[in-house]
Amino acid sequence: MSGKTSKLYAIVHAKCPHCRRGAIFTGSLYGWNIQHTKEICAHCGQRIEIEPGYFYAAMYVSYAMNVIEMLIVSFITFLLVGPLEDNTFWTYLIVIFTGCFILYPVNYRYSRIILLHVLSPNIKYKPYYDKV
Ligand SMILES: [Zn+2]
Numbered sequence: 001m002s003g004k005t006s007k008l009y010a011i012v013h014a015k016c017p018h019c020r021r022g023a024i025f026t027g028s029l030y031g032w033n034i035q036h037t038k039e040i041c042a043h044c045g046q047r048i049e050i051e052p053g054y055f056y057a058a059m060y061v062s063y064a065m066n067v068i069e070m071l072i073v074s075f076i077t078f079l080l081v082g083p084l085e086d087n088t089f090w091t092y093l094i095v096i097f098t099g100c101f102i103l104y105p106v107n108y109r110y111s112r113i114i115l116l117h118v119l120s121p122n123i124k125y126k127p128y129y130d131k132v
Contacts, residue, residue: 005130007117014109017116018046019129024113029105037112044129050122055112057119062111066100069107073099 005020016022022043027033037055038048049055074084077095081088116123 016041017123019044058111058115062107
């Protein structure tokens, strides 16, 4: 089997934007090993943290994701317990905090993936590297 790896596949599976083969992170999304961002792609040698502090920009992506997630979580809470009132206040608070906590690894990972794949025009996909 040959051919290109799709961008969607590379994004979902956290692959390097340059070769779409190498993993961007060490460790798994939910696991005992805390995930870290690799400095260099093991497959093609692309620097993943292009320059020092590059991933500060990922904080903005992460923030936007957080806002969207909290809106979704709030809406689900609304469907389950009704509008935000005095007697549902703590339910809302606990659900939203738990949601943020559970989604933290997802935000960490996908904010960086979005930054690398969508917001980094300097990193171009090179099909040449997209083979085993
Ligand atoms: Zn790579």
